[in-house]
Amino acid sequence: MRCEICGKKLVEEPLKTKIDGSIMLTCKECSKFGKVQKEPPKPKRRGAPRGSSGTRRTSRPQEPTEEVIENFNQLVRNAREKKGWSREELGEKLYEKASVISRIESGKMVPDIKLAKKLEKTLKVVLIEKNDGTAMDELAHAKVREATIGDIARIKKN
Known part of the structure; x- marks a missing residue:
């Protein structure tokens, strides 16, 4: 992989740098031209607290x-x-x-x-x-066959 600013081959992990509103993968030297973006924190897993035996609702009613x-x-x-x-x-x-x-x-x-x-x-x-969303629920649970190439392409016969 190469630095998107200077073009040098990157040996180490590239730095995500925000330069003029664009995020670029840069080397350490070129990262000084912008602001290095930190990795976002990983979301914490939500769930029932340990030791609780509560049941989770699998679907909630949709708003109209x-x-x-x-x-x-x-x-x-x-x-x-x-x-x-x-x-x-x-x-x-x-x-x-x-x-x-x-x-x-x-x-x-x-x-x-x-x-x-x-x-x-x-x-x-x-x-x-x-x-009210009931029709969408019915469509979601209906068995839908996937599109084939014949559904998408118009076949031309000579």
């Missing part, structure tokens, strides 16, 4: 998450048209560009939760649904 519904693009377009606003006008009300509204309405962009909430409030529609 918020997701944008599937047909968000149609709802946004219909609500905007019902109010008689152009994409530019809606964009001004939301402090967003008209191109963002266009991409949302065409389905090319899924709005993040923050933008979806602004759309809900302005257009008075429901775009966010709460997901």
